[in-house]
Each structure stands twice: as structure tokens, then as C-alpha cells.
Amino acid sequence: MTTVIDGKVAAASVIAAVKGAAAGLEAETGVKTGLAVVIVGDDPASHAYVNSKSKMAKECGFNSIQHTLPAETTQETLAGLVASLNEDLSIHGILVQLPLPKHLDSDAIIQSIRPEKDVDGLHVVNAGKLATGDLETGLISCTPAGAMLLVRSIHGEDLSGLNAVVIGRSNLFGKPMAQLLLNANATVTTAHSRTKDLASVARGADILVAAVGRPEMVKVGWIKPGATVIDVGINRIDAPERGEGKSRLVGDVAYAQASEVAKAITPVPGGVGPMTIAMLMANTVIAAHRTAGRKPPKF
Numbered sequence: 546m547t548t549v550i551d552g553k554v555a556a557a558s559v560i561a562a563v564k565g566a567a568a569g570l571e572a573e574t575g576v577k578t579g580l581a582v583v584i585v586g587d588d589p590a591s592h593a594y595v596n597s598k599s600k601m602a603k604e605c606g607f608n609s610i611q612h613t614l615p616a617e618t619t620q621e622t623l624a625g626l627v628a629s630l631n632e633d634l635s636i637h638g639i640l641v642q643l644p645l646p647k648h649l650d651s652d653a654i655i656q657s658i659r660p661e662k663d664v665d666g667l668h669v670v671n672a673g674k675l676a677t678g679d680l681e682t683g684l685i686s687c688t689p690a691g692a693m694l695l696v697r698s699i700h701g702e703d704l705s706g707l708n709a710v711v712i713g714r715s716n717l718f719g720k721p722m723a724q725l726l727l728n729a730n731a732t733v734t735t736a737h738s739r740t741k742d743l744a745s746v747a748r749g750a751d752i753l754v755a756a757v758g759r760p761e762m763v764k765v766g767w768i769k770p771g772a773t774v775i776d777v778g779i780n781r782i783d784a785p786e787r788g789e790g791k792s793r794l795v796g797d798v799a800y801a802q803a804s805e806v807a808k809a810i811t812p813v814p815g816g817v818g819p820m821t822i823a824m825l826m827a828n829t830v831i832a833a834h835r836t837a838g839r840k841p842p843k844f
């Protein structure tokens with residue numbers, strides 16, 4: 546029997562823990578956890594994600610602030626906003642929604658966020674801490690942290706003896722995911738578009754993580770029978786069978802066939818996606834605890 550890993554259930558349990566931790570911190574210290582979310586431009590998907598983040602932050606009992614800036618915002622204006630949020634004592638987490646409009650230098654903006662408020666875990670200080678195996682003092686990028694929690698729900702904390710293959714090498718996901726797996730003692734291969742015979746590399750995986758951004762690219766023949774498959778892709782494709790102009794979401798894995806051979810698999814939607822926002826809340830309450838000099842909760 547294949548286990549379908551339910552990201553909505555896992556995310557709900559993270560959120561319940563966040564709510565408890567935020568309430569406890571406020572009761573003990575008077576510190577209300579604060580999250581500022583910044584969005585620039587009109588991309589509808591980005592607006593939907595940001596609205597979900599702001600709403601979830603309120604549900605967690607946070608001070609939730611949203612800054613919505615027009616597409617023509619200059620680098621100086623955005624940098625000025627980040628600088629003022631860096632100084633704002635009521636804000637413990639700053640998130641700048643990506644992608645930014647093309648005329649803006651995303652990396653300069655991300656690197657201008659104070660590392661202790663970088664709840665996206667993208668600042669080089671946080672990336673460096675993860676790369677050197679320090680999982681205690683930094684902030685870990687939300688989607689890999691969430692995907693790792695799903696891996697742990699199947700395999701436990703120690704992945705000794707297991708081969709993990711991550712397909713994708715982005716800073717947002719592939720690199721931090723590989724480092725999290727390595728920290729848990731898995732034997733890790735990072736594969737990508739230039740990897741020779743990707744299918745056979747993937748077939749060596751006990752834990753296969755796909756983050757390629759190509760709909761259903763990972764076929765059943767790429768999956769070792771009994772493997773755990775974590776699908777990070779969120780691709781919207783046409784679905785004329787649902788009516789004219791309709792679309793549906795699919796992952797990077799051909800789910801229907803893959804779920805016949807995998808031991809455990811994440812669906813799309815409802816797998817890794819919901820974990821991203823839950824881990825953002827987790828990072829924010831961790832950051833607030835640290836600022837208040839309290840031991841942060843573990844997730």
C-alpha cells in the first residue's frame with residue numbers, strides 16, 4: 546500500500562504548534578510575534594500566496610503587516626522599506642515575495658534583510674549556517690524545511706544508509722534540501738538538467754525529491770519500487786476535459802503511475818505546497834523567541 550503524504554494535515558499540526566508557541570511567548574514576555582510581508586507588482590499567483598501568508602499570520606495570533614507596492618517601485622524605495630522593517634522592533638520576520646519585477650535586483654533586496662529577520666532563510670548568513678550544519682541558530686528556507694518534515698514523517702530523524710536524490714539545484718530549494726538530507730545522514734546526490742542519464746540516477750533513490758518545474762517530467766520508470774517521492778513542482782496546465790479555458794495543477798512527477806510503485810508520495814496539490822506557509826509561520830515564531838531571549842520551539 547502506498548502512503549499518500551498529506552501536506553495539509555502536516556501543515557495544520559505545525560500551525561497548531563505555532564499558535565501555542567506565539568500565545569505562550571506573548572503571555573510570558575508581552576512580545577507579540579510580528580510578520581511583515583512585502584509584495585511588488587500585480588502577479589495574481591503572488592498576490593494569492595501573500596494574502597494566504599498574511600491571513601495565516603493573523604490566525605496564528607501574530608501582528609501581521611502587508612506592504613503592497615506598485616510594479617514600478619524603484620530599488621531605492623523597496624530597499625528603504627526593508628531598512629525600516631529591519632529597525633522595527635514589532636517585526637520579527639520580513640518576507641519579500643518572489644519573483645520581484647525584472648527591473649529590481651532581488652538578491653540585493655534579500656541580502657539587505659537582517660539575517661535574524663530573514664524568515665525565508667535566503668540570506669547568505671542563513672544559507673551558510675545550513676551549509677555548515679548549524680541547524681540551531683539560523684533560519685531554514687521554508688519549502689525545503691517543510692519537505693524535510695514530510696520526509697521525517699516517513700523515515701524518522703536518521704536517514705543513515707538511505708540514498709537521496711534531489712533533482713534541482715536552486716538556492717530557494719534544491720541546495721538547501723540537499724543539505725538538510727545530508728544533515729540527517731542520507732547519502733545525497735544533487736541532479737539537474739546537465740546530469741547524464743537522469744532517469745538512472747533517479748532510480749537509485751530511496752528518497753527522490755523532484756523540483757524541476759516541468760509538468761510530470763519524472764516518469765514511473767525513474768522511480769525505484771518502494772521509494773519515497775517528494776514532489777515540489779507546482780505546474781498549471783490546460784485541462785480542456787474540465788471545460789473550455791480550464792486548467793489544473795500537476796507536479797513534476799507523473800503521479801498516477803508513480804503512486805503505484807512508490808512506498809510514499811506527496812500529491813500536488815496538497816503535498817509540499819501547504820508546508821511552505823506553515824514553515825514561514827514556524828520561522829517567524831522562532832525569530833520572535835530568539836529576539837525575546839527565549840528558547841525557540843522545534844518543528
Ligand SMILES: Nc1nc2c(c(=O)[nH]1)N[C@@H](CN(C=O)c1ccc(C(=O)N[C@@H](CCC(=O)O)C(=O)O)cc1)CN2
Nearest residue numbers: 594641642643644665687814815816817818819821822
Ligand atoms: N519569498 C518567497 N517567494 C516565493 C516562495 C517562497 O517560499 N518565498 N515560494 C513560492 C510561492 N509560495 C509561497 O510564496 C507558495 C507556493 C505554493 C503554495 C501552495 O500551498 N500550493 C498549493 C496549491 C495552491 C494553488 O492551488 O495554487 C499546493 O501545492 O497544494 C504555497 C506557497 C514562490 N515565491
